[in-house]
Amino acid sequence: MYSEKVMDHFQNPRNVGEIENASGTGTVGNAKCGDIMRIYLDIDENQVIRDVKFKTFGCGAAVATSSMATELVKGKSVQEAMQVTNKAVMEALDGLPPVKVHCSLLAEEAIHAALWDYAEKNGIHIEGLQKPKSDIHEGEEEDEEEY
Amino acid sequence: MDRLIYLDNAATTKTAPEVVEAMLPFFTERFGNPSGIYGFGAANKDVISRQRETIARALNAKPFEIYFTAGGSESDNWALKAAAEAYAPKGRHVITSKIEHHAILHTCEYLEKQGFEVTYLDVDENGIVRLDELEAAIRSDTVLISIMYANNEIGTIQPIREIGEIANAHGVLFHTDAVQAFGHLPINVDECHIDMLSASGHKLNGPKGIGFLYIRKGVKVRSFVHGGAQERKRRAGTENVPGIVGLGAAVERAVRTMGERAAREEKLRNYLIGRIEKEIPYCRLNGDRVKRLPNNVNFSFRFIEGESLLIMLDGKGICASSGSACTSGSLDPSHVLLAIGLPHETAHGSLRMTLSEEVTEEELDYVVDNLKEIVVRLRRMSPLYEDFVKRGGVE
Known part of the structure; x- marks a missing residue:
């Protein structure tokens, strides 16, 4: 059901861990729905992401999207990191099964949450960045009527 | 590695080799339709009867109380829908538990849409239905209690005999989904006052796509599939002879081992x-x-x-x-x-x-x-x- 890339990033996730005194951290998702992602960013004075780490509680796709998202933002400026959308993460992973698309949304959200934390701490405005929602699942996936 | x-x-489960062996002749050699008049087909009617006897013996039931189906989900659907419909003039209340298989729970939701009321009993921290709560839930319009024999996820075995006694004392039909239990635990439908019981072949080293519903003599249950006269006109369609033979062989083996x-x-x-x-x-x-x-x-x-x-x-x-x-x-x-x-x-x-x-x-x-x-x-x-x-x- 998963692509080889997803399996690779799940089995050998990149950038797992924590960063002490991180420039920004973000945690999104909730245990109720079964996935939580936390991203740590280390950002230098030129607003370049020097290092990034993540921790994820969730399914294979949740781990793989976290791993890929950290790879995509590493070494980028915060502005460039804003361009890392869920679509970009999915494409880089050669796609996700439809029921797992929300995992890639969560990865994008986690990066944004960490950037938001960084921006707030430093009094910076990042173009296009909005305060992250804590739970991206709200209102999603209504059960279809059955007869 | x-x-x-x-x-x-x-x-x-893996289909046992002896089960496969028993089934094989019924695909290519003894393929006749059991409804045929000629011996080549009619002989398969006797073959089916023998499987019915094997299964009935395993439950302490009578052969004519065993109805072959396509599996556990069909048996559950049949038992609930047909019994609820048949007994609706007496009442429209059904009792089940919160930990049933979806074949029961989603059928109950369907019944609710048809105007039935369903009580979903809580279970204790180990997944066991509380008998006092069951008894308290019974009303004058309760027509059916459906509680699974053993749970598919956590393996908890329910106090089936006690539940059957309560149902019997109140004159309420008792169905049990025994898909996980049949072939693994000894079951006696008389001792446990079970009126209907669902089981499936592939959970006991039998083939997939075959199961049965036990319906106690005298229980009013409507036809599930309309058509020919198979299964006492209650479940029409040419019998899945290889499947039935496989199920019979699997039950025989399960009882023995x-x-x-x-x-x-x-x-x-x-x-x-x-x-x-x-x-x-x-x-x-x-x-x-x-x-x-x-x-x-x-x-x-x-x-x-x-x-x-x-x-x-x-x-x-x-x-x-x-x-x-x-x-x-x-x-x-x-x-x-x-x-x-x-x-x-x-x-x-x-x-x-x-x-x-x-x-x-x-x-x-x-x-x-x-x-x-x-x-x-x-x-x-x-x-x-x-x-x-x-x-x-x-x-």
């Missing part, structure tokens, strides 16, 4: 439970320790999610299942684990391993050794575990 350790026998098989599986089950509890911290055995199917092991591991666990086990050649949302196709974890009171987070981290008689202790050692490593690995990756350790939890 191409090991395959199959620990998902509650999902399906039950005692020894259960003893072996129970010993291995307890060994597996013991090792996991001793060697993996922050785990919880789900379900009752004693009133439990001989082959069922179900644990929750805190701070980790079930699908991740399953993929990693799969990487080691171990087949198991989970009640996590990601394996259920919805965002909610297993309704069974929520019903026994697990918080969502713990319910997402569940692992079910269901053994067979073929599993060895050496294989289970391999499973636990790998499971230990995988749990450590996933916890290192988990923000929930990180928070737990930061709050002072011991690693």
